[in-house]
Amino acid sequence: MTIADPVQIGASRAAAAARDARPLLELSRVSKRFPGVTALDQVDFELRHGEVHVLFGENGAGKSTLINIIAGTYPPDEGAFTYQGEAVVHLTPHAARLLGISPVFQEFSLVPDLTVEQNLFLGRELSRSGVLDRSRMRTRALDLIKLLGFDLDPNRKVRDLSRAHQQMVEIAKAFLADVRLLILDEPTASLTEAEAAKLFALIAKLKASGVGIIYVSHRMREIKQIADRITVLRDGRKIATVEAGDVSENALVEMMTGRKIEVLFPRIEPRPGAKLLEVENLTLANHTVTDVSFYARAGEITGVAGLVGCGKSELVRAVYGLELIAAGIIRVGGAAVTNPSPATLLKQGLCYFPSDRVAEGLALGRSVRENASMTALDLPAYSRRGVLQRASERRAIQSIVERLKLRPPQIERAVANLSGGNRQKVLLARGLTRDIRVYLFDEPTVGIDVGAKAEVYDLMKDVLATGAAIVLVSSELPEVLHLSHRLYVMHRSRMVAELTGSDINEQQVLSHFFREDAAGRAAPASSGGR
């Protein structure tokens, strides 16, 4: 196998295919179910040659399922899959690559202990009569990196790279193949503006040569900049496919959430009271959080925004005793916490709700009741002298799940059988089993449907009214923008801004996301639209 300029190869073949009037890819009525969830429900999707087609939707809307089906990760349960005019069945990731389908996922498929170059050529090493042809691979790797304009050293181990650089390797990998259909899943999530600009230039080049590109992104600015068409997904269904030029930002967000923004996000009046949580100069042993100070007040939602990997999640995890702290002071209700652990913090009225509900939140095999009461077994309503008060437990949990609108409100079902939204409600029920004064929410609406989302927000409103403090960590920008009364922005492990009032808007937040970048250049990052 020889590899010429990958873009050139991709270009010539795709250009030939482009003469074909049929779309590059056509999915019709594709469905995919997982236990407890219908991830895709009768979705139609079409990708033309030389088109950038943006997939737009919230977390859990079905975007990743759709691109995973296209990449051959798993087969659809039903529906037709047509690629270059031919029906495709039994697609595997390997077969997809041979067909010229190159995915770049958010979860990287890199081997940490191999070098950049070894990762690029993994599974398709160049060889001469059975012996690895290192010099030729080196030349190719260097050529490709230069073409992409990435700052990458092919000799370095992937383990030692930053997330942004790993993202670059992942993208380079996709370009090394003979690509006809490129899938990019939030590729700019950890790139700087300059790197993103180079990626967009490449996308333009590929587009001109007839390659079809599926682009998943939440960012309005880049969607406006590169999209030809946009397909909006919500709760596993296709809402619409629109021409990018014909649609306003607000219309897109409303299609995505299914409601007017004012309706989805409840209006919550802040009534700031005492500082219930204070963090001073916190630094973690692994430096994912460096010298961060912040506070959360009763009656107020304190938002924390930032790019993936900026340390915002580690910050609240550290408060709950889940990360190793190198320096800093944490005060809950005015009292310093010397040795934070979940058990001690729960007793002090602070609870953390993890973003990864399966790994850290729930015992999937156990019932709703046991999962909900897990944090409160030390209270007299749940146990006395180590003996469970099962009747009183049942009553308490039953009334809590009814209040949270768990559907159906059956407390003896195993949590494994519940949908994402219901699982989150089970987790949130813990906040109501005992007197919690500080709620730390880590991506509270990831993977749940819009209805459940609105209910989570309503719960926030309720607990805030009782005088609790809420810390909301979220990568979902509209969420933190609309709900936060004060919004902190983190960037590369540091707290870079505290926004209040009308400063809480997309432009402000994004300018801090790309802070160093904007500062390094004469003109600040321009924001399209508004």
Added chain:
Amino acid sequence: MTDAIFVSKAGADRRRGLLDWLLILSLPLLMIAMELGVYAFEPRVLSLRNIVNVLNQSSYLVLFASAQMMVILTRGFDLSLGTTVSAISVASALVMTGLAAAGAPDFVLVAAGLIVGLGFGALVGLFNGFFVSWLGINPFVVTLGSLNICLGLATTISGGRPVFNVPDVFSLLFYNGVLIPGLSIPLMIAILVCLGLYFLLNHTVFGRSLYLIGNNPRAAYLAGLPSKRFLGLAYLACSLLAAFGALMLTARTGSGEPNLGGSLMLESIAAAVIGGVSLQGGVGGVGAVIMGTLFVTMLSNSMDLLEVGGYIQQILLGCVIIVAIFLDRLRLTRG
């Protein structure tokens, strides 16, 4: 969306329910089939005497299988169970025979036997629990280590020979005395222990926590459960149950036997896993242990009646365990 999801979910539940029922019923059905099959060759298998015999034999294994269950629930297991039993048997027998020779009264003998036996069990349990729970070492490694330590102790203190002449009062109390006519003492103890364990697992914070820890240790920690303490306590409970079983076996044989626990480690794990206690943690209960124990005992009883050699029996038991673990996997991937 909700309607579509609930329809499909209900469907999935029904299917899973059917498979579950098959798995739950498979063991009793298998036992009935086995007994009927053996009956064709050896009618004695279904005689009242043999059935009582099987029940009495089960009363020892059910203790050891329950002991294993306590730690299997937390995703662990106890390889040292067998040699712990041996060590306790010789240690308590030595103390009792020594005191008897010195002319100590009966109640002192019994008390000393119990204290030494249970005390030794507690030590092993704390040792295993400390290393597994507080130092986070894999239970395989820890209990393999204590297996050897106990084996060495059992052989050393007994000089490798059985300790004869365990006082009759001890055997009377824990083996052949009659408290309720028709109900042997071991069986009575087994029933009481099972009831106690049922309460412990289903009605106490400790029991509930074992399931939660086994199901998702990380989630249990984040929920503020005292995971380390309970994990350590599970190993303590395991070894104490094993110690009690060891004393009962010593009462039966009337001697301290350095090889008493030889096959018990495997049999106890087998009985628990066959009954449905999942090695993946968090699944199982007293009912499962009883069913598994009955199956293993019936199997060996049937083979004894059919005069199958002891070594062949071991081969078969090994195969049965592997099948049981395979079924456990199957159940888990379906769930």
